[in-house]
Structure formats: structure tokens, C-alpha cells
Amino acid sequence: MGCDGGSIPKRCEMIRTKAKEKQENPEPQTTAKWHFCALSKERLNQPIVSCSLGRLYSKESLIKYLLGKETYGDGETVAGHVRSLKDVTELKLTANPLYEKQASNDGYEVIVAQFICPITRKEMNGSSRFLYYRPCGCVVSEKGANELLVEKEKTEKCPVCGVDVSGQVPLNATAEEQKLLLAAIKSKSKRKKRKAEKEDDSVSSLATKKRVDQILPELEEKLKNASKSMHGILASNSKELKPASLFQGTFNRYSAV
Numbered sequence: 001m002g003c004d005g006g007s008i009p010k011r012c013e014m015i016r017t018k019a020k021e022k023q024e025n026p027e028p029q030t031t032a033k034w035h036f037c038a039l040s041k042e043r044l045n046q047p048i049v050s051c052s053l054g055r056l057y058s059k060e061s062l063i064k065y066l067l068g069k070e071t072y073g074d075g076e077t078v079a080g081h082v083r084s085l086k087d088v089t090e091l092k093l094t095a096n097p098l099y100e101k102q103a104s105n106d107g108y109e110v111i112v113a114q115f116i117c118p119i120t121r122k123e124m125n126g127s128s129r130f131l132y133y134r135p136c137g138c139v140v141s142e143k144g145a146n147e148l149l150v151e152k153e154k155t156e157k158c159p160v161c162g163v164d165v166s167g168q169v170p171l172n173a174t175a176e177e178q179k180l181l182l183a184a185i186k187s188k189s190k191r192k193k194r195k196a197e198k199e200d201d202s203v204s205s206l207a208t209k210k211r212v213d214q215i216l217p218e219l220e221e222k223l224k225n226a227s228k229s230m231h232g233i234l235a236s237n238s239k240e241l242k243p244a245s246l247f248q249g250t251f252n253r254y255s256a257v
């Protein structure tokens with residue numbers, strides 16, 4: 001044991017050190033993101049959609065969430081930024097011919113990726129970065145996209161279907177990428193809100209102007225009629241109430257007396 005002259009004690013035997021914290025292996029969680037719906041936590045089923053943060057959902061599960069926000073416990077945390085199906089893109093995925101479910105000897109399920117990159121044939125399982133194009137929804141690996149850009153130079157067309165693209169979103173983006181993407185979503189939302197407010201103000205102004213244009217002729221006509229009536233009343237009163245005739249009548253009555 002040491003200190004008895006027969007052996008040299010080790011430092012760990014003399015001093016009690018703090019136990020190292022166990023670190024969780026992030027690999028299973030990373031892998032799960034590519035095989036299971038972010039909302040239902042069940043295996044991804046076609047059709048599959050993705051939001052602006054690159055999270056993967058079974059479309060059926062997302063519809064259930066939109067119809068009832070309490071359907072999934074962490075629904076608001078995972079997909080709170082999704083307000084309607086307009087906020088997601090339906091993905092066009094390339095099926096993996098080797099996809100199958102097998103049980104290993106120890107009872108754990110060996111997962112083969114359901115989908116692959118149509119360019120490099122890499123499996124979509126988290127070992128490589130993947131992205132999708134907007135608005136077509138075609139999914140390719142980042143390496144494949146870069147290879148095509150080198151060969152065909154920078155283009156604004158999807159390398160798979162040839163449709164004009166407005167942008168690309170990384171699938172299962174990193175935490176830093178998600179922060180940037182979320183900030184972009186909020187900024188876009190604010191711009192839309194300001195634009196809608198301006199449109200409402202312009203519509204309100206046009207409606208008010210139109211209403212005024214309709215009322216003015218009516219008011220002018222009423223004023224004209226009122227003016228004519230007033231002139232008629234004054235004219236009739238001036239005929240009935242002549243000062244000279246009134247004075248003459250009064251004088252004649254007093255003279256008779």
C-alpha cells in the first residue's frame with residue numbers, strides 16, 4: 001500500500017483528487033437528428049419538411065403541432081418560429097438503396113441512412129454536412145454543392161433540378177449557425193411587419209380620401225340648396241315687411257281717431 005518501505009506510494013494514493021465529470025457522447029444525439037423528427041421524436045416519414053433553422057420534421061407531425069401547440073411538450077422550443085406551412089420547405093430527398101433496418105447481436109439497431117447526396121452518394125447521417133435549396137427543396141451534401149460550383153462556376157440555379165434558387169439552408173445547423181439564422185428570421189419578420197403597417201396606412205389614407213371625395217359633392221349640393229332657401233326666405237320677408245307701408249298704415253289709423 002506504500003509507506004511501509006516496500007513500495008513508493010503514488011500521488012493519487014496520497015492525495016484525494018476531484019473526480020472527473022462524465023462527458024456525454026454527443027454522437028447519438030447528432031445521429032438522431034438525421035433519422036428522427038425534431039417534434040415527434042419518431043422516425044422521419046415522407047413527406048419531410050425543414051424550417052429556416054434546418055431542423056427536420058415529418059410533415060404530418062408538424063401539421064399536428066400547428067393545429068394544437070400543446071401536442072408536443074417541447075414543441076414551442078423546437079418549432080416556435082414556425083407559424084404556418086409557409087415557413088417550411090418540403091424537401092426533395094434522394095433515397096438510399098442500401099437503407100434497411102437490422103438488429104445487431106447486442107440488440108441495438110444499426111441505422112443505415114434513409115437518404116444520400118445525389119452528387120457524391122454520401123449518406124445523410126451526420127458524418128457530412130448537408131443543405132437544401134430554396135424554393136425547390138433539393139437536398140445535397142455541402143461537398144457536392146461546392147464541387148459543382150467549382151466545375152460550373154458560381155450559379156443561382158439548383159444543381160439538381162436547374163430551378164432558380166433564392167438561397168440555401170444548412171440542415172441540422174450548428175448552434176452558432178442557428179443563432180445567426182434565428183436573428184435573420186426575426187429581422188425578416190420585423191421588416192414584414194413594418195411593410196404591412198405602411199400598407200395599412202396607405203390603404204386607410206386612400207379610403208379616407210375616397211370617402212372625402214364622395215362626401216364633398218353632397219355637401220356642396222346641400223350648401224347650394226341651403227343658400228337658395230335662405231335667399232328665398234329673405235326675399236319673401238322683404239316683400240311682406242316694407243317699412244314705408246307699415247308707417248303709412250299706422251299714420252292712417254291715428255288720423256282716423
